[in-house]
Amino acid sequence: MPIYEYECGGCGERQEFIQKFSDPQKRKCPACGALKLKRLLSAAAFHLKGDGWYVTDFRDKDKKKKKDDGKADSKADSKTDGKS
Structure with a gap:
């Protein structure tokens, strides 16, 4: 309650x-x-810890996006370097 x-x-x-x-x-x-x-109106406070849904469902998505962005940038750089 x-x-x-x-x-x-x-x-x-x-x-x-x-x-x-x-x-x-x-x-x-x-x-x-x-x-x-x-x-x-009071703000609720809670702390996420352990190996639950926070780690598996949310935290890794940001890391994957950053890695994918880095790969896309390196491909774009290699294409521009080859045309010079």
């Missing part, structure tokens, strides 16, 4: 709540009781 961060418009208190996607937004501030809670 995701963790949602809320801020009270009345007292400024910030709190986090674990909620289901289907749960309604919280409205009442647990600190002051005001009905001014607003859900904040």
Whole structure:
């Protein structure tokens, strides 16, 4: 379940709540009781490590493109050198 961060418009208190996607937004501030809670937009953080999909599916594609670009440049250079 995701963790949602809320801020009270009345007292400024910030709190986090674990909620289901289907749960309604919280409205009442647990600190002051005001009905001014607003859900904040928070950036999610995660770290990719190990030999999973990141390494096999994404990381190597950039290396292959750079190698292919280098081969295309060397072929173009050899053609121009032969015509001189």
